[in-house]
Amino acid sequence: MRVLYVASEYAPLVKTGGLGDVCGALPRALRATGIDVRVLLPGYPAVLDAVRRKRLVAAIGAQHGFPPSRLLRCEAPHAQPLYAIDCPALYAREGLYQDRAQRDWPDNALRFGLLARVAAILARGIAPRAWRPDVLHCNDWHAALTPAYLHFAPTLRVPCILTVHNLAFQGLFSREFLAPLGLPPQSFAIEGLEFHGRISFLKAGLVYSDRITTVSPTYAREIQGEALGCGLDGVLRGRSERLTGILNGIDTGAWDPKRDPLIARRYGPESLEGKAENKAALRRELGLAQADVPLFGVVSRFTAQKGVDLVAEIAPRLAALPAQLAVLGSGDEDLVRLLSDAARAHPGTVAVRVGYDEALAHRIEAGADAFLMPSRFEPCGMNQLYSQRYGTPPIVRATGGLADSVVDCSATTLADGSATGFAFQEPDARSFFVAIERAARLWRDRHAWRRLQKNAMARDFGWTASAPRYAEIYERLSATASRSAPAPAGASAARGTGTRRRGTRGARSARGRARARSAARRR
Numbered sequence: 400m401r402v403l404y405v406a407s408e409y410a411p412l413v414k415t416g417g418l419g420d421v422c423g424a425l426p427r428a429l430r431a432t433g434i435d436v437r438v439l440l441p442g443y444p445a446v447l448d449a450v451r452r453k454r455l456v457a458a459i460g461a462q463h464g465f466p467p468s469r470l471l472r473c474e475a476p477h478a479q480p481l482y483a484i485d486c487p488a489l490y491a492r493e494g495l496y497q498d499r500a501q502r503d504w505p506d507n508a509l510r511f512g513l514l515a516r517v518a519a520i521l522a523r524g525i526a527p528r529a530w531r532p533d534v535l536h537c538n539d540w541h542a543a544l545t546p547a548y549l550h551f552a553p554t555l556r557v558p559c560i561l562t563v564h565n566l567a568f569q570g571l572f573s574r575e576f577l578a579p580l581g582l583p584p585q586s587f588a589i590e591g592l593e594f595h596g597r598i599s600f601l602k603a604g605l606v607y608s609d610r611i612t613t614v615s616p617t618y619a620r621e622i623q624g625e626a627l628g629c630g631l632d633g634v635l636r637g638r639s640e641r642l643t644g645i646l647n648g649i650d651t652g653a654w655d656p657k658r659d660p661l662i663a664r665r666y667g668p669e670s671l672e673g674k675a676e677n678k679a680a681l682r683r684e685l686g687l688a689q690a691d692v693p694l695f696g697v698v699s700r701f702t703a704q705k706g707v708d709l710v711a712e713i714a715p716r717l718a719a720l721p722a723q724l725a726v727l728g729s730g731d732e733d734l735v736r737l738l739s740d741a742a743r744a745h746p747g748t749v750a751v752r753v754g755y756d757e758a759l760a761h762r763i764e765a766g767a768d769a770f771l772m773p774s775r776f777e778p779c780g781m782n783q784l785y786s787q788r789y790g791t792p793p794i795v796r797a798t799g800g801l802a803d804s805v806v807d808c809s810a811t812t813l814a815d816g817s818a819t820g821f822a823f824q825e826p827d828a829r830s831f832f833v834a835i836e837r838a839a840r841l842w843r844d845r846h847a848w849r850r851l852q853k854n855a856m857a858r859d860f861g862w863t864a865s866a867p868r869y870a871e872i873y874e875r876l877s878a879t880a881s882r883s884a885p886a887p888a889g890a891s892a893a894r895g896t897g898t899r900r901r902g903t904r905g906a907r908s909a910r911g912r913a914r915a916r917s918a919a920r921r922r
Contacts, residue, residue, distance in 0.1 A: 400433075400434045400435065400533055400534070400870075400873055400874065400877060401434075401435045401437075401530065401531070401532045401533045401534075402429065402434055402435065402436045402437070402532055402533065402534050402535075402536055402873055403436075403437055403438075403439055403482075403518060403521055403522065403532035403534075403535050403536070404422070404425075404426045404429075404436050404437065404438045404439070404536045404538075405438075405439045405514065405515070405518045405535060405536065405537045405538060405542040405545060406418070406422040406438065406439070406440060406538040406539075406541070406542060407440070407441060407495065407496075407511065407514065407538070407539065407541035407542065408422055408423075408440075408495070409422050409423050409438055409440050409446070409475065409481070410422070410423030410424070410650075410653075411423060411476060411653075412440075412445055412446050412449045412450070412475060412476075413440070413443055413445045413446055413495065415495060415496075415755075416700060416781075417564070417647070417779065417780070417781040418538065418539060418564050418565075420649070420650065420781055421538075421564065421614070421647050421781075422438070422538055423650065424648065424649065424650040424653075424862060425648070425862060425865075425866065425869070426438050426479060427477050427479055427650075428648065428861075428862035428863075428865075428866040429866050429869065429870060430479070431866075432866060432867065432870055434870060434873065436479075436480075437480040437481065437482060437530070437532075438475065438479060438480070438481045438482070439481075439482045439483075439484070439514065439517065439518055439521065440481060440482070440483050440484070440514075441483070441484055441486075441489070441490050441510065441511075441513075441514055442468075442471065442483040442484045442485040442486060442490050443490050443495065444490070444491060446483050447471075447483060447485065449475075449476075450471075450473035450474060450475055450481060450483060451473065451474045451475075452472075452473060452474045453471045453472070453473050453483075454471065454472045454473075455469060455470075455471060455472075456470040456471065456472045456482065456525060456526075456529070457469070457470045457525045457526065457529075458470075459517065459520065462581065463578065463579050463580065463581035464509055464576070464578070464579025464580065464581075465509060465512070465513050465516065465579075465581070466486060466488040466489065467486075468484050468485060468486035468489075468513065468517070469484075469485040469486075470482055470483075470484060470485075470517060470521075470525065471483045471484075471485050482517075482521070484513060484514065484517050486513060489506065489509060489510045489513060490510065492504070507570075507572070508570075508572040508573075508576040508579070508580060508598070508600075509576070509579060509580070511540070511541040511542070511544075511570065511600065512544055512576075512579075512580045512581075512600075514541060514542055515537070515541075515542055515543070515544035515545040515547075515548055515600075516544070516548055516580075516581065518535060518537065518542065518545040518548075519545055519548035519549050519552065522535055522545075522549060522557040523549075523552065523557075531557075532557060533557070533558075533873070533877045533880075534557070534558055534559075534560065534873045534876050534877055534880075535549075535557055535558070535559045535560070536559075536560050536562065536869070536873075537559055537560070537561050537562070537604060537608070538561075538562050538564065539562070539563065539564045539565070539568065539601070540568055540569055540570030540599075540600040540601040540604070541570065541600070542561075542604075543561055543570065543600045543601050543603055543604025543605075543608075544580070544582075544592075544600050544603050544604070545559060545604070546559035546561065546603070546604055546607035546608040546609070547582065547586060547591075547592060547603040547604070547606075547607045548581075548582075549607075550607045551582070551583050551586060556880050557880065558609040558610075558876035558877065558879065558880045559604075559607070559608045559609055559610075560608060560609065560610040560611070560612060560869075560872060560873070560876065561604040561605065561608040561610070561611050561612070562611075562612045562613065562614065563601070563604075563605075563611065563612070563613040563614070563622070563778070564613075564614055564778055564779075565778050566601070566613075566622050566627070566628070566629045566631060566778070567629055567704065567776075568601070569594070569599050569600065569601040569602065569629065569631070570598075570599065570600030570601055571594065571597045571598065571599055571600075572597060572598045572600070573597060573598070574587055574593075574596065574597060574598055576598055577598060580598075582598075586603075590606070591603070591606060592606065594630070594631075595630070599631075601631070602631060602634060605631060605634050605635065605638065606634065606638075608641075609641070609876055609879075609880075610641050610643070610872055610876060611635075611638060611641055611642045611643070612642070612643045612644070612645050612869075612872070613642070613643075613644050613645075613778060614644070614645065614646065614647045614778045614779035614800060615644050615645075615646045615647070615778060615779045615799050615800030615802075615803045615804075616644035616645075616646065616803055617644065617798070617799050617800065617802045617803050618644060618776075618777075618778045618779065618799040618800060619642055619643065619644030620644070621776070621798070621799060622635055623635045623636045623639060623642075627776050643868075643872070645865050645868050645869065646779065646800060646803050646804060646864075646865060647779040647781065647784070647800065647865065648784075648860055648861050648862035648863070648864070648865045648866070649781060649784045649785060649788070649860050649861065649862075651788070651860075651861040654761075654764075654784075654785045654788055654789075655788070656673075656765055656788065656789050656790070659761055659765065661757075661758045661761040661762060662677055662761055662762055662765040662766075663676055663677045663679075663680035663681075663762070663765070663766075664676040664677055664680075666765075666790075667856070668790065668852070668853050668856040668857070671790055671849060671852060671853075674765065674766070674790060674791075677762065677765040677766040678694055678766045678767070678768070679766075680762070680766060681694070681725060681762050681763065681765075681766030681767070682694070682723075682766070684759075684762065685725055685750035685752070686746070686747065686750055687723050687725065687747055687748065687750050688723070688747040688748065690721070690723070692720070692721045692722050692723055693720075693722045693723070693768040693769065693838070693839050693842045694722070694723045694724075694725060694766065694767050694768050695717065695722060695723065695724050695725070695767060695768065695769050695770070695771050695794075695835070696724075696725050696726075696763040696764065696766070696767030696769070696770050696771065696791065697710055697724070697725070697726040697727065697728065697763075697770070697771050697772075698727045698728060698760045698763055698764070698770075698782055699726075699727075699728045699772075699782070700728055700729070700730045701728050701729060701730030701731050701734040701735055701738070702730050702731055702734070703731070703775065704774060704775055704776060704777075705772075705773075705774050705775075705777075706772075706773030706774050706775055706796065706826065706831070707728070707730070707731075707734050707738070708734060708737070709773045709826075709827070709828050709831050710724075710726065710738070710771060710773065711734060711737035711738050711741055712828045713828050713831060713832045713835070714738070714741035714745065714749055715741065715744070715745070716832055717749075717832075717835065718745045718748045718749060720835075720836070720839055721748075722835075722839055723748050723749070723750075724741075724748070724749045724750070725750050725763055725766075725767060726738055726742075726749075726750065726751045726752070727751075727752045727754075727756060727759055727760060727763055728753070729753050729754050729755060735753055738751045739751055739753070764782070764785050764786055764789040764791055765789050765791075767786075767791050768791065768792075768842055769786075769791060769792050769793070769794055769820075769821075769838050769842070770782060770783065770786035770791050770792070770793045770794065771793075771794050771835070772793055772794065772795045772796070772801060773794075773795070773796050773823075773826070773831045774795070774796050774798060774799070774801060775796070775798070775826045776798050776799055777795075777796070777798050777799040777800055777801045778799050778800060779799065779800030779803075779804075780795075780799070780800045780801050780804070783795055783800075783801055783804055783805055783820070784804060784860040786820075786855070787804075787805075787819050787820065787855035787856065787858050787860065788855075788856060788858075788860065789856075790852035790853070790855060790856050791852075791855075792808070792819065792820040792821065792838065792851050792852065792855055793805055793819075793820040793821070794820060794821040794822075794823075794831075794834050794835060794838055795820060795821070795822055795823075796822070796823055796824070796826055796830075796831070797822040797823065797824055798826075801822070802822070804860070805819055805820040805821075805822055806818050806819045806820070806822075807820070807821060807822040808820065808821055808837070808838075808841065808851055813847060813850060813851065813854075816850075816854055817854065818851055818854055819851070819854050819855040819858060820851075820855065821834045821835075821837055821838050822834070
């Protein structure tokens with residue numbers, strides 16, 4: 400099985416959040432099951448500087464509104480095979496999606512349209528004997544034009560799966576980009592990629608892909624309703640039989656308190672006293688007082704979606720509890736100001752660090768007593784998974800992947816060993832603070848708190864459960880495609896005509912196909 404995994408981020412080379420973490424970990428987990436997964440990324444400077452053994456696969460000429468580019472075959476960390484699109488005109492700049500002023504790059508349609516176009520070229524076969532995938536796995540709006548390009552091209556049928564990591568980000572652009580993107584006029588229709596008079600990359604993926612997945616079962620249900628459907632709930636309900644929610648996993652090598660090189664002291668469920676040393680070190684780093692009070696951590700984008708405004712709102716009450724707060728992240732300037740004001744008003748009790756700092760994120764997970772995630776909606780979330788692995792019970796709003804991965808602590812769930820954190824229902828400061836108070840009370844009972852920590856650390860959030868579910872989808876798509884494959888480009892039957900290729904059964908023996916696959920893997 401050959402899979403091309405198409406994404407805009409790939410940890411540890413380039414990431415802005417959970418998307419990069421997933422796209423870095425899942426391909427490796429799939430390769431461990433025997434699938435030949437190769438990743439396709441934009442050739443950002445950070446990618447081209449970090450990869451090894453760069454080799455030119457093909458030069459791709461200028462076409463439509465796309466400048467010329469080169470496709471490079473590279474090797475990423477963990478020996479992951481990777482293709483990078485070398486196109487300085489589109490990618491040689493700071494910032495993945497925005498400039499320093501947090502403004503979207505005006506040519507993002509072409510930047511990520513090129514990613515999808517190259518994915519489609521690889522699917523068709525970039526050279527007669529080149530590696531070609533059996534399945535394309537596209538991630539979020541950045542790669543979601545790929546199935547549209549294949550739908551409107553006369554080519555061998557290669558099935559596509561689209562994973563929606565966050566429906567709120569849809570890749571919306573002026574219809575004037577239709578011709579520069581090389582898309583036919585008939586694609587701009589209500590049953591196509593048109594969305595309120597604009598091009599929607601994400602809608603294109605939802606309409607033209609063969610299967611849709613999202614990153615938790617609860618989120619898969621939520622986005623079919625008006626409240627969280629972001630205007631696409633009707634499309635998703637119409638394709639519900641092809642929609643599956645699969646809970647994300649985490650990279651258990653990168654996030655392991657027993658081996659983490661970024662924390663003050665390594666520890667595990669049998670040596671939880673190590674958390675106290677991490678807590679003391681984190682307090683020293685952030686200027687927090689060494690006091691006998693719980694320390695709550697936050698690592699987040701500063702957005703309303705993440706409920707960071709609720710964190711700012713309850714900060715004075717949290718300081719009076721008494722408790723401490725350590726916050727890391729960046730985003731909305733109003734939220735930066737509110738959190739910074741809280742830190743200035745409560746020195747030694749509230750600490751805020753603005754920016755991206757992977758190492759500090761690990762130290763907050765290891766040093767905090769509990770982790771706050773009051774999201775208004777959350778497709779999956781990653782930090783609640785990291786937190787449980789680090790014995791840092793998460794306090795979450797019960798939505799999306801948070802509802803699927805955190806078991807609320809009650810007398811019953813604590814007694815039966817299933818409790819792993821604290822959950823609340825309503826997205827408001829009162830409900831949020833009630834959950835924090837419950838956690839603070841239990842924290843005072845050190846024996847009960849230790850049971851809760853060990854429950855959480857016993858959960859397995861690696862990819863061992865989720866990766867095989869993706870593999871099963873690949874196999875089904877590939878089998879269906881092989882049974883209904885139309886003729887190749889240039890033959891009498893083109894994609895979409897309904898005419899099937901005849902006489903193929905005896906054209907190539909099973910042994911010949913095996914030799915061809917073996918040769919392709921070596922390239």
